[in-house]
Amino acid sequence: xxxxxxxxxxxxxxxxxxxxxxxxxxxxxxxxxxxxxxxxxxxxxxxxxxxxxxxxxxxxxxxxxxxxxxxxxxxxxxxxxxxxxxxxxxxxxxxxxxxxxxxxxxxxxxxxxxxxxxxxxxxxxxxxxxxxxxxxxxxxxxxxxxxxxxxxxxxxxxxxxxxxxxxxxxxxxxxxxxxxxxxxxxxxxxxxxxxxxxxxxxxxxxxxxxxxxxxxxxxxxxxxxxxxxxxxxxxxxxxxxxxxxxxxxxxxxxxxxxxxxxxxxxxxxxxxxxxxxxxxxxxxxxxxxxxxxxxxxxxxxxxxxxxxxxxxxxxxxxxxxxxxxxxxxxxxxxxxxxxxxxxxxxxxxxxxxxxxxxxxxxxxxxxxxxxxxxxxxxxxxxxxxxxxxxxxxxxx
Amino acid sequence: xxxxxxxxxxxxxxxxxxxxxxxxxxxxxxxxxxxxxxxxxxxxxxxxxxxxxxxxxxxxxxxxxxxxxxxxxxxxxxxxxxxxxxxxxxxxxxxxxxxxxxxxxxxxxxxxxxxxxxxxxxxxxxxxxxxxxxxxxxxxxxxxxxxxxxxxxxxxxxxxxxxxxxxxxxxxxxxxxxxxxxxxxxxxxxxxxxxxxxxxxxxxxxxxxxxxxxxxxxxxxxxxxxxxxxxxxxxxxxxxxxxxxxxxxxxxxxxxxxxxxxxxxxxxxxxxxxxxxxxxxxxxxxxxxxxxxxxxxx
Numbered sequence: 201x202x203x204x205x206x207x208x209x210x211x212x213x214x215x216x217x218x219x220x221x222x223x224x225x226x227x228x229x230x231x232x233x234x235x236x237x238x239x240x241x242x243x244x245x246x247x248x249x250x251x252x253x254x255x256x257x258x259x260x261x262x263x264x265x266x267x268x269x270x271x272x273x274x275x276x277x278x279x280x281x282x283x284x285x286x287x288x289x290x291x292x293x294x295x296x297x298x299x300x301x302x303x304x305x306x307x308x309x310x311x312x313x314x315x316x317x318x319x320x321x322x323x324x325x326x327x328x329x330x331x332x333x334x335x336x337x338x339x340x341x342x343x344x345x346x347x348x349x350x351x352x353x354x355x356x357x358x359x360x361x362x363x364x365x366x367x368x369x370x371x372x373x374x375x376x377x378x379x380x381x382x383x384x385x386x387x388x389x390x391x392x393x394x395x396x397x398x399x400x401x402x403x404x405x406x407x408x409x410x411x412x413x414x415x416x417x418x419x420x421x422x423x424x425x426x427x428x429x430x431x432x433x434x435x436x437x438x439x440x441x442x443x444x445x446x447x448x449x450x451x452x453x454x455x456x457x458x459x460x461x462x463x464x465x466x467x468x469x470x471x472x473x474x475x476x477x478x479x480x481x482x483x484x485x486x487x488x489x490x491x492x493x494x495x496x497x498x499x500x501x502x503x504x505x506x507x508x509x510x511x512x513x514x515x516x517x518x519x520x521x522x523x524x525x526x527x528x529x530x531x532x533x534x535x536x537x538x539x540x541x542x543x544x545x546x547x548x549x550x551x552x553x554x555x556x557x558x559x560x561x562x563x564x565x566x567x568x569x570x571x572x573x574x575x576x577x578x579x580x581x582x583x584x585x586x587x588x589x590x591x592x593x594x595x596x
Numbered sequence: 597x598x599x600x601x602x603x604x605x606x607x608x609x610x611x612x613x614x615x616x617x618x619x620x621x622x623x624x625x626x627x628x629x630x631x632x633x634x635x636x637x638x639x640x641x642x643x644x645x646x647x648x649x650x651x652x653x654x655x656x657x658x659x660x661x662x663x664x665x666x667x668x669x670x671x672x673x674x675x676x677x678x679x680x681x682x683x684x685x686x687x688x689x690x691x692x693x694x695x696x697x698x699x700x701x702x703x704x705x706x707x708x709x710x711x712x713x714x715x716x717x718x719x720x721x722x723x724x725x726x727x728x729x730x731x732x733x734x735x736x737x738x739x740x741x742x743x744x745x746x747x748x749x750x751x752x753x754x755x756x757x758x759x760x761x762x763x764x765x766x767x768x769x770x771x772x773x774x775x776x777x778x779x780x781x782x783x784x785x786x787x788x789x790x791x792x793x794x795x796x797x798x799x800x801x802x803x804x805x806x807x808x809x810x811x812x813x814x815x816x817x818x819x820x821x822x823x824x825x826x827x828x829x830x831x832x833x834x835x836x837x838x839x840x841x842x843x844x845x846x847x848x849x850x851x852x853x854x855x856x857x858x859x860x861x862x863x864x865x866x867x868x869x870x871x872x873x874x875x876x877x878x879x880x881x882x883x884x885x886x887x888x889x890x891x892x893x894x
C-alpha cells in the first residue's frame with residue numbers, strides 16, 4: 201500500500217464518521233418524551249364497530265406478541281374478519297416488553313409485571329370497551345384492576361388467570377409434596393433435579409415462601425419488599441441456586457427436561473403440565489399450601505399499532521366464549537368469560553380451575569412490577585431494577 | 597481513400613468521456629467515489645453501531661419502567677466492577693473460550709495434517725466436504741441435538757451405563773464439548789491452508805540435514821503453521837466468547853453472552869457496558885495474534 205492510497209481512505213472515514221454523528225444526534229433529538237395519554241383514539245381506528253369491521257378488511261393482518269398457546273381459532277378469525285393473525289411468543293415479560301416496543305406488533309397478552317410498565321411508558325393505549333361487545337361478559341371482579349387500568353380507564357381486556365404450579369414427576373418424587381419446602385429446603389433430596397423459571401419475577405416465589413415460613417419478616421405483598429425482606433429473600437434464593445438443575449425460560453426446554461427426567465420437580469405453568477400429561481408422562485402439578493404466584497393477563501393494544509382495527513376485533517375475539525374455552529383448557533387457566541364454561545371439553549374445567557371461586561384465588565399473587573413506593577402502599581421498596589440486578593447475582 | 601487516417605476528427609466530448617478524463621486527472625477522487633459505498637457501510641454500520649454501544653453504556657434507566665434515560669452516568673461500569681458476579685462470569689467465559697480453543701487446536705491439527713500431507717486428492721476432497729458439512733446445518737439444530745445427546749437419558753449416558761458410569765451433561769464440561777464440536781471447522785481450515793503452504797523442499801532440506809520426522813515436525817512444520825493455528829484460534833475464541841444460546845441450552849451457569857442477553861431488555865445500559873468486556877478481551881487477543889503473525893495466515 202502506498203501513501204497515496206491511504207490518505208483518501210482516512211479522510212473518507214473521517215467524513216463518514218462526521219455524517220454518522222449528525223445522524224445520531226438527529227436521532228437522539230427526535231426520540232423520547234412521549235408519556236401516556238388517556239385518549240382511546242388511535243390513528244386509523246374506526247369510531248364504531250361497523251367502521252372497525254370495514255377498516256379491518258383493508259388492514260388484513262394483525263401481529264401479536266403472546267404467551268405460547270394463547271391465540272385460538274385463528275383461521276375462523278381470519279374468515280370472519282379478514283385479518284390474518286401472526287403470532288410471536290415471548291418467553292418472559294421482559295422479552296414481551298422488548299418485542300412490543302420494537303413497533304412491529306399491534307398488541308400483546310401482557311401479564312401484570314409487563315402491563316403496569318407498559319401503561320406507565322405509554323406504549324399501550326387505553327381501550328374504548330364500548331367497541332368490544334364481549335367485554336360485557338367478562339367477570340366484573342377482573343375489570344378495572346391495577347394491572348389492566350389506570351384511573352378507572354381500561355387499558356385492554358382481561359384474558360385469563362392461572363397459577364404457577366409446583367410440578368413434579370410422580371415416579372421420582374414420593375411422597376407427593378404439598379409444600380414449596382421440597383424445593384427450598386437446602387438439603388432437598390432433589391438436588392440438581394430442580395427446574396426453576398429463569399426470570400427476576402421468581403424472586404416473588406421465594407418471598408411468598410418466606411411470608412408463610414418466617415412471619416416475623418412481615419412480608420405482605422411478595423412483589424413489594426423492603427430492604428430487610430429483600431435481603432432475606434435473595435439469600436434464600438442463593439441457597440437454592442446450587443440445587444437447581446435447570447433454569448427454564450423456554451417452556452419447550454422444560455417439557456423436554458421433565459420428559460427425559462433431567463429434572464423431576466420445579467415450577468411450571470399449567471400449560472407444560474397439560475402437555476406432559478397428554479404425552480402420558482407421570483407428572484402432577486398443584487397449588488401448594490403456602491399459595492403461589494400466578495398471572496392475570498390482559499390483551500393490550502400498542503399505542504402506535506399499524507392494524508388497530510384488526511387488534512380491536514382480536515381483543516373481542518379472544519374473550520368470546522369459544523376462544524376462551526379453548527385457551528382456558530389448552531393453556532390451563534381460568535377463563536374470564538364464564539360463558540366459556542359450557543363449551544369446554546371437560547365440563548368440570550371451570551370448577552377445576554376455580555373460575556368463579558374468588559376465595560381460591562386469595563393466595564394466588566398475580567405477577568406485578570415491584571416499585572419504589574411499594575405499589576402505592578407507602579414505604580421504600582426494592583425496584584424492578586434491583587430485582588433484575590439481584591437476579592444476575594443469584595444466577596451467579 | 598485519400599483522407600489521412602491520422603486526421604480523424606476529434607471525438608465528440610460526451611459526458612461519460614468528460615467524467616473519465618476527470619477521474620484520470622484526479623485519481624484520488626476516482627478512488628474515493630469507488631470506495632465511498634463500502635467504506636461508508638463499514639464506518640456507519642460497523643463503527644457506528646460500536647459507537648452507539650459505547651454511548652449507551654453511559655446511559656441510565658428508569659428503575660420502574662426499565663426505559664433508557666439519556667442521563668450520563670458511570671454507574672453501569674461501577675456495578676460491573678464492584679459486583680463480584682460480573683467478574684466471575686467474565687472470567688468463566690474467558691476460561692471456557694481458552695479451553696475450547698486448545699481442544700479445537702489439538703483435534704484440528706492431526707486432521708488438517710492428514711488432509712494436507714497424506715490424503716489422496718479424492719480423500720482430501722471428501723474430508724473437506726465432511727469438515728464443512730456440519731456448517732450447513734442450522735446452529736440451533738446442532739445445539740438442541742447436543743442437548744438430547746447430553747441428557748441424563750441421552751446417548752452419552754446410554755453408552756456409559758453398562759460400565760456403571762454417569763456423566764452430568766448439563767454442566768460446564770458438557771458445554772465445553774458442545775463448543776469444541778461447533779467451532780472445530782473454523783480451526784481446521786486455517787491450519788490446513790497453513791500446512792498446504794509449506795513447500796515440500798523445506799521438508800526435504802530438513803531431511804537432507806539429518807532431521808528425522810519428529811524433529812522436522814517440531815523444528816520446521818510446527819513453527820511454520822503456528823500463525824495459522826493462532827488465526828484459527830481467533831475464530832474459536834471469539835465465537836465462544838460471544839455465544840449465548842449454547843450456554844443457555846446446556847448449562848445452568850451464566851456466561852458473558854447470557855448475562856448481556858438477559859439484561860438487554862431490562863437494563864440496556866448495563867448490557868452495553870458489559871459488552872465492552874469481551875470487546876476489550878478481543879482487542880488484546882487480536883493484538884497478540886498480530887504479533888504472532890496470525891493475520892498473514894488468515
